[in-house]
Amino acid sequence: MVTDRRQKRQATRGGVVRAGTPKRRTHLESHQTRRQDPGNSLWDEEVTPPAPPERYDIPARSGHGAKNPEAVRLQEGASGKSWQWFNAPFPFAAPASIRYIHNDVTVPDFSDYRRPEVLDTNKSSQDSSETRKVFSYFLTATTCVASAYVAKNVVTQFVSSMSASADVLAMSKIEIKLGDIPEGKNMAFKWRGKPLFVRHRTQKEIDQEAEVSLADLRDPQHDLDRVKKPEWIILIGVCTHLGCVPIANAGDFGGYYCPCHGSHYDASGRIRKGPAPLNLEIPDYEFPSEDLVIVG
Numbered sequence: 529m530v531t532d533r534r535q536k537r538q539a540t541r542g543g544v545v546r547a548g549t550p551k552r553r554t555h556l557e558s559h560q561t562r563r564q565d566p567g568n569s570l571w572d573e574e575v576t577p578p579a580p581p582e583r584y585d586i587p588a589r590s591g592h593g594a595k596n597p598e599a600v601r602l603q604e605g606a607s608g609k610s611w612q613w614f615n616a617p618f619p620f621a622a623p624a625s626i627r628y629i630h631n632d633v634t635v636p637d638f639s640d641y642r643r644p645e646v647l648d649t650n651k652s653s654q655d656s657s658e659t660r661k662v663f664s665y666f667l668t669a670t671t672c673v674a675s676a677y678v679a680k681n682v683v684t685q686f687v688s689s690m691s692a693s694a695d696v697l698a699m700s701k702i703e704i705k706l707g708d709i710p711e712g713k714n715m716a717f718k719w720r721g722k723p724l725f726v727r728h729r730t731q732k733e734i735d736q737e738a739e740v741s742l743a744d745l746r747d748p749q750h751d752l753d754r755v756k757k758p759e760w761i762i763l764i765g766v767c768t769h770l771g772c773v774p775i776a777n778a779g780d781f782g783g784y785y786c787p788c789h790g791s792h793y794d795a796s797g798r799i800r801k802g803p804a805p806l807n808l809e810i811p812d813y814e815f816p817s818e819d820l821v822i823v824g
Contacts, residue, residue: 643656643660645659645660701822701823702717704726704821704822704823706726706728706760709728710728711729711730712728714777719764719824722765722766724764724765725764725784726762727762727763727776728760731759734759737751737795737796738751738752740794745799747799747807754797754807756813756815761795761796762810762813763784763810764808764811766808767791767808768804768806768809769791769804769805770788770789772787772789781793781794781800782795783796783797786804789804790803791804793807797810811823811824
């Protein structure tokens with residue numbers, strides 16, 4: 529009995545039912561058969577191959593967590609018709625998409641956005657091409673000029689932001705009224721954080737400094753080269769030795785004297801004695817009028 533069943537199993541290969549080979553029954557069919565006739569064997573009855581599926585359908589389930597079978601097969605069962613899910617192994621069982629062509633869509637009218645020269649669809653647009661090109665070129669040139677003007681202003685503002693502010697520029701220059709300084713006197717002012725000496729020299733001091741020989745000077749410089757007007761000498765009051773502030777109308781030469789290390793300057797600000805190597809510095813200045821000087 530067992531040997532016969534094994535021979536019949538070997539005769540059925542790859543799901544193909546050969547001629548004279550019985551079909552293997554489902555569990556439900558064999559169970560019902562055993563209840564009706566317990567002595568009946570599963571392989572006593574020869575059956576024909578199964579018919580192809582009646583239809584393939586797509587289930588209505590969709591969305592997150594839904595099953596994704598390609599088809600549904602309707603099979604005849606022992607207890608009637610039943611639906612069974614399975615994945616179709618062939619491409620023809622996959623669901624096909626359906627397209628619908630909508631011929632009732634209204635095309636919008638763009639006449640308001642078109643130029644009057646090209647509104648007529650029966651007229652060639654080449655007749656008005658030159659006019660339209662002139663307008664396009666004019667609009668492009670205007671845009672370029674406006675963009676260049678805006679870029680120029682942006683660059684100018686950016687460069688101006690890096691320049692000195694108004695308060696710094698105000699401190700860079702100083703106006704001095706010369707009428708407030710009597711002859712033979714020296715006045716000190718603060719300019720850019722440094723002491724500024726303005727001396728109203730007498731005629732005797734002018735003649736005395738003009739007669740000094742350049743060979744006797746450590747930093748040779750003639751008096752006329754250090755002044756714009758002989759009666760006025762304008763100096764930065766910082767000693768060229770170590771940066772001290774000299775004392776006006778003092779020293780061996782009647783000019784300026786630095787008590788820190790004993791540097792003596794004459795009435796023209798030239799070094800005559802002491803450790804200082806150079807003459808007192810002369811700033812840039814001008815005389816806009818007879819009684820006014822602007823330094824800086």
